[in-house]
Amino acid sequence: xxxxxxxxxxxxxxxxxxxxxxxxxxxxxxxxxxxxxxxxxxxxxxxxxxxxxxxxxxxxxxxxxxxxxxxxxxxxxxxxxxxxxxxxxxxxxxxxxxxxxxxxxxxxxxxxxxxxxxxxxxxxxxxxxxxxxxxxxxxxxxxxxxxxxxxxxxxxxxxxxxxxxxxxxxxxxxxxxxxxxxxxxxxxxxxxxxxxxxxxxxxxxxxxxxxxxxxxxxxxxxxxxxxxxxxxxxxxxx
Amino acid sequence: xxxxxxxxxxxxxxxxxxxxxxxxxxxxxxxxxxxxxxxxxxxxxxxxxxxxxxxxxxxxxxxxxxxxxxxxxxxxxxxxxxxxxxxxxxxxxxxxxxxxxxxxxxxxxxxxxxxxxxxxxxxxxxxxxxxxxxxxxxxxxxxxxxxxxxxxxxxxxxxxxxxxxxxxxxxxxxxxxxxxxxxxxxxxxxxxxxxxxxxxxxxxxxxxxxxxxxxxxxxxxxxxxxxxxxxxxxxxxxxxxxxxxxxxxxxxxxxxxxxxxxxxxxxxxxxxxxxxxxxxxxxxxxxxxxxxxxxxxxxxxxxxxxxxxxxxxxxxxxxxxxxxxxxxxxxxxxxxxxxxxxxxxxxxxxxxxxxxxxxxxxxxxxxxxxxxxxxxxxxxxxxxxxxxxxxxxxxxxxxxxxxxxxxxxxxxxxxxxxxxxxxxxxxxxxxxxxxxx
Numbered sequence: 241x242x243x244x245x246x247x248x249x250x251x252x253x254x255x256x257x258x259x260x261x262x263x264x265x266x267x268x269x270x271x272x273x274x275x276x277x278x279x280x281x282x283x284x285x286x287x288x289x290x291x292x293x294x295x296x297x298x299x300x301x302x303x304x305x306x307x308x309x310x311x312x313x314x315x316x317x318x319x320x321x322x323x324x325x326x327x328x329x330x331x332x333x334x335x336x337x338x339x340x341x342x343x344x345x346x347x348x349x350x351x352x353x354x355x356x357x358x359x360x361x362x363x364x365x366x367x368x369x370x371x372x373x374x375x376x377x378x379x380x381x382x383x384x385x386x387x388x389x390x391x392x393x394x395x396x397x398x399x400x401x402x403x404x405x406x407x408x409x410x411x412x413x414x415x416x417x418x419x420x421x422x423x424x425x426x427x428x429x430x431x432x433x434x435x436x437x438x439x440x441x442x443x444x445x446x447x448x449x450x451x452x453x454x455x456x457x458x459x460x461x462x463x464x465x466x467x468x469x470x471x472x473x474x475x476x477x478x
Numbered sequence: 479x480x481x482x483x484x485x486x487x488x489x490x491x492x493x494x495x496x497x498x499x500x501x502x503x504x505x506x507x508x509x510x511x512x513x514x515x516x517x518x519x520x521x522x523x524x525x526x527x528x529x530x531x532x533x534x535x536x537x538x539x540x541x542x543x544x545x546x547x548x549x550x551x552x553x554x555x556x557x558x559x560x561x562x563x564x565x566x567x568x569x570x571x572x573x574x575x576x577x578x579x580x581x582x583x584x585x586x587x588x589x590x591x592x593x594x595x596x597x598x599x600x601x602x603x604x605x606x607x608x609x610x611x612x613x614x615x616x617x618x619x620x621x622x623x624x625x626x627x628x629x630x631x632x633x634x635x636x637x638x639x640x641x642x643x644x645x646x647x648x649x650x651x652x653x654x655x656x657x658x659x660x661x662x663x664x665x666x667x668x669x670x671x672x673x674x675x676x677x678x679x680x681x682x683x684x685x686x687x688x689x690x691x692x693x694x695x696x697x698x699x700x701x702x703x704x705x706x707x708x709x710x711x712x713x714x715x716x717x718x719x720x721x722x723x724x725x726x727x728x729x730x731x732x733x734x735x736x737x738x739x740x741x742x743x744x745x746x747x748x749x750x751x752x753x754x755x756x757x758x759x760x761x762x763x764x765x766x767x768x769x770x771x772x773x774x775x776x777x778x779x780x781x782x783x784x785x786x787x788x789x790x791x792x793x794x795x796x797x798x799x800x801x802x803x804x805x806x807x808x809x810x811x812x813x814x815x816x817x818x819x820x821x822x823x824x825x826x827x828x829x830x831x832x833x834x835x836x837x838x839x840x841x842x843x844x845x846x847x848x849x850x851x852x853x854x855x856x857x858x859x860x861x862x863x864x865x866x867x868x869x870x871x872x873x874x875x876x877x878x879x880x881x882x883x884x885x886x887x888x889x890x891x892x893x894x895x896x897x898x899x900x901x902x903x904x905x906x907x908x909x910x911x912x913x914x915x
Contacts, residue, residue, distance in 0.1 A: 259862075259902075262862050262865055262866065263862040266861050266862060266864060266865030267865070306836060307834070307836060308835065308836065327836075327856075328858065328859075348834045348836065349834065410857050411856055412858075414839055414842045414846065414853060414854055415846060415852075415853060415854040416842060417774045418774070421842060423836070423838040424835065425834070425835035458803070459803060461804075461835050462838075
């Protein structure tokens with residue numbers, strides 16, 4: 241599909257920052273803390289399939305204002321693993337100096353706010369609401385990571401894909417009558433790079449789940465889940 | 479009584495007949511529409527726009543003009559025929575058309591013979607299979623010839639622009655039509671085989687009282703309307719210049735408008751209609767729209783609430799909007815430029831917006847909220863939604879139950895305002911929309 245010549249105006253910086261604050265601490269933030277965070281927030285608008293230009297020498301916290309991203313870890317020999325996908329409202333930690341080098345890539349046109357992680361932590365140092373919010377998000381990320389480790393280490397291709405779809409449904413699906421519908425912004429290749437499967441295997445497993453009547457797909461992105469409980473049974477959850 | 483919180487209705491919100499709304503449209507690449515047409519699969523719906531009326535009413539925000547010169551009408555129809563040939567040739571052979579809707583303006587501002595030619599051409603170019611046909615009609619320009627045309631084509635659904643039966647309101651909005659005229663039209667349409675008949679009615683009109691509204695509702699029911707669409711008149715002369723002809727000194731105030739909307743809802747729900755979304759009503763038992771509302775199969779498109787579940791709508795004619803899962807495009811609004819482009823064999827769609835995966839998700843959330851008052855929230859939105867919804871949940875207008883957001887019965891008049899919380903394009907846009915109730 242071709243791109244519009246002039247895309248819809250990017251969300252204004254204040255609008256983006258307001259959305260961040262509301263999403264991060266729905267109960268409200270002290271004005272001086274909000275102001276200090278506002279000063280270190282760097283708004284970015286990144287096009288589809290483009291890397292987010294982050295300083296590779298600094299730990300970053302990146303808030304996804306709208307759109308979707310994938311976090312890629314690179315191992316030696318050009319091997320890449322998609323570590324996680326992120327959607328509107330998510331906060332992503334992009335570390336520097338880890339064993340693998342990390343890059344954040346936009347899956348669609350994405351509005352982001354990037355914070356230097358050290359400065360961010362310093363500002364919220366004495367703010368329990370912020371610390372609690374950050375901790376809750378860290379737990380969520382840790383749990384997703386663990387679930388994924390089980391998948392990569394122990395599960396069949398079908399279980400990995402079913403597990404992926406159940407996880408995505410939780411995060412981005414909306415109901416339509418009695419079904420759940422979601423628009424997956426990532427390609428089949430991205431899904432493969434995330435689940436440790438080839439693109440052919442991903443496509444074949446999509447077909448099998450379709451044949452089993454558990455999902456329906458339309459076009460490249462739309463997935464309809466008829467019965468989440470049955471799909472979860474195919475996901476090898478213990 | 480619905481509780482009235484004017485502060486929650488103060489911010490104008492879109493009607494969400496599409497998402498993103500037309501306010502977000504911008505220039506699109508010329509190849510985008512063609513590419514979308516080539517990729518269509520399965521069943522589609524057609525919308526045919528006839529931007530003419532016998533007489534122009536002061537209140538109307540539609541893209542329409544007076545029939546006036548015969549030549550202009552002729553050249554518009556010529557361009558429309560060209561566009562039909564063009565667009566149908568671009569669709570894959572496997573595509574079937576299951577619905578055709580004629581709207582305007584007033585489709586019956588053209589002659590019945592022109593209409594039959596148009597329909598013949600559509601049948602020849604598209605694979606129209608067991609279609610559901612619908613049409614908007616102006617009772618003032620109905621004729622026996624038109625009734626015959628409707629019968630011969632097999633149109634089962636018709637919508638009449640009634641607006642109000644009160645003569646003083648009719649004069650105030652420049653649309654004078656006697657009850658006899660409506661009655662005659664209803665008889666013609668029933669004899670022609672129309673089984674689902676809609677009356678468009680309005681509240682909040684200049685000089686309109688609650689009694690005037692109640693009277694119009696009663697008459698509509700007695701005349702046997704299967705559906706009623708009850709719209710609030712939006713006085714926005716800065717957007718619709720022809721509304722400057724309306725004396726705004728006698729418009730009902732927001733509290734009166736709210737009470738009228740409530741009166742309409744209460745009356746219709748206690749007199750044999752079920753609510754469909756926030757401003758449509760339909761008779762259960764027979765009417766497909768009522769069935770869709772009751773079975774949670776209702777959708778929203780440019781014509782309002784609908785039982786059409788097609789994911790592709792192709793709009794033909796000036797200003798018509800086509801909708802694909804990942805693209806919205808609108809034909810040239812200016813009838814002269816449309817005629818020029820279409821008659822030269824070019825696609826006339828210049829504006830629109832690509833719908834990202836997130837736009838599609840947001841669009842579905844807004845549609846579910848407006849159609850069914852309930853939506854499952856994606857997990858990353860729950861906390862932010864809880865905060866944003868507090869003004870509504872505190873007053874009992876909405877509730878978050880686990881992953882679901884429910885609009886309560888008292889919250890119905892606030893449905894659009896609640897839906898707008900999930901529209902990230904709002905807050906950036908300075909365009910003025912009509913007030914929510």
